[in-house]
Amino acid sequence: MQPITILSRxxxxxxxxxxxxxxxxAVPVPILHAETGDSAGLKTVDQDVQALKKQLIDLNRxxxxxxxxxxxxxxxxxxxxxxxxxxxxFALDSVTLKVDDKEVANYLYTEREVQALHRGGVQKxxxxxxxAGEHEITAFFTGKGPHERDYRxxxxxxxxxxxxxxxxxxxISDREASLQPEFVVRQWE
Amino acid sequence: xAAALAVLASLPAFAxxxxxxxxxxxxxxxxxxxxxxxxxEFRGEPVILHFWASWCGPCRESATSLDRFGAATxxxxxxxxxxxxxxxxxxxAQSLQLQSPxxxxxxxxxARAYDVARLPLTLLIDADGTIRAAWSGIAPNLAELDPHxxxxxxx
Numbered sequence: 001m002q003p004i005t006i007l008s009r010x011x012x013x014x015x016x017x018x019x020x021x022x023x024x025x026a027v028p029v030p031i032l033h034a035e036t037g038d039s040a041g042l043k044t045v046d047q048d049v050q051a052l053k054k055q056l057i058d059l060n061r062x063x064x065x066x067x068x069x070x071x072x073x074x075x076x077x078x079x080x081x082x083x084x085x086x087x088x089x090f091a092l093d094s095v096t097l098k099v100d101d102k103e104v105a106n107y108l109y110t111e112r113e114v115q116a117l118h119r120g121g122v123q124k125x126x127x128x129x130x131x132a133g134e135h136e137i138t139a140f141f142t143g144k145g146p147h148e149r150d151y152r153x154x155x156x157x158x159x160x161x162x163x164x165x166x167x168x169x170x171x172i173s174d175r176e177a178s179l180q181p182e183f184v185v186r187q188w189e
Numbered sequence: 190x191a192a193a194l195a196v197l198a199s200l201p202a203f204a205x206x207x208x209x210x211x212x213x214x215x216x217x218x219x220x221x222x223x224x225x226x227x228x229x230e231f232r233g234e235p236v237i238l239h240f241w242a243s244w245c246g247p248c249r250e251s252a253t254s255l256d257r258f259g260a261a262t263x264x265x266x267x268x269x270x271x272x273x274x275x276x277x278x279x280x281x282a283q284s285l286q287l288q289s290p291x292x293x294x295x296x297x298x299x300a301r302a303y304d305v306a307r308l309p310l311t312l313l314i315d316a317d318g319t320i321r322a323a324w325s326g327i328a329p330n331l332a333e334l335d336p337h338x339x340x341x342x343x344x
Binding site for chain 1: 217218219224225226227230
């Protein structure tokens with residue numbers, strides 16, 4: 001799940017830094033401008049640095065995408081996302097995710113993260129590989145329910161993994177009629 | 190005592206704390222006040238990370254002195270308590286009158302990530318999340334810590 005993503009980003013960053021270092025070595029023009037000391041030259045240096053930074057960011061993004069495609073090919077890829085809709089009746093504390101009864105993600109939410117989810121953010125909770133066939137995805141949510149009571153709820157979804165990426169969304173919403181939170185699991189194709 | 194032995198048993202025997210200039214592993218833990226806190230949310234300013242337990246004498250001293258140092262220098266100090274239970278950690282933090290957040294690493298997950306072999310372990314982490322100074326097995330000398338912090342603030 002997430003540790004793999006973090007490692008991937010680090011590796012990408014290292015690679016990107018290496019490319020950037022090579023690129024810097026290959027661009028002697030800004031140094032010449034700096035030596036002349038005139039303001040036009042400095043402006044050019046600044047523009048060159050900004051352009052280089054943009055290239056670095058683009059390169060980093062491309063490497064990250066490439067790495068993700070290699071580690072999680074579309075044929076086996078499964079991604080689980082989490083979103084919160086309103087959330088008046090439930091204050092999220094943590095989510096534990098199991099795939100085929102094996103824990104693959106356990107995430108503790110800080111206040112800032114909960115606020116980000118309330119503002120419409122969608123979190124990629126898990127990214128992994130599954131072979132074709134039937135699988136069971138279970139999510140356990142903990143937090144504070146109505147009347148500030150500790151609340152723990154589990155929800156399960158059976159998914160049929162075919163050839164092609166599978167996306168699953170865990171959505172926490174409010175059930176106004178019963179004044180209770182609702183936990184919905186749905187698949188995207 | 191049992192808790193102390195359990196913590197010691199769970200720690201790697203010959204581990205060393207994370208190397209200087211390496212990235213501080215990110216983590217999220219529950220605090221004694223019930224709030225969750227993630228280390229990476231302190232990015233943008235230097236932070237002092239302090240691993241401690243109530244059964245370790247120097248830890249209690251350093252927890253108190255770092256708490257005061259943090260308040261005086263407006264530096265976030267994050268304590269990670271390894272006692273194992275929120276109740277125990279909260280009672281000790283209260284008795285020491287700690288104002289800085291105290292997180293509870295009940296499963297020693299974070300302690301393992303940081304290879305905590307000796308207590309107390311104090312790490313000075315810069316604004317980018319890189320470990321810049323470490324004190325393992327001894328309470329940090331505040332006179333030594335202060336210039337480190339000033340340098341980080343100037344960078």
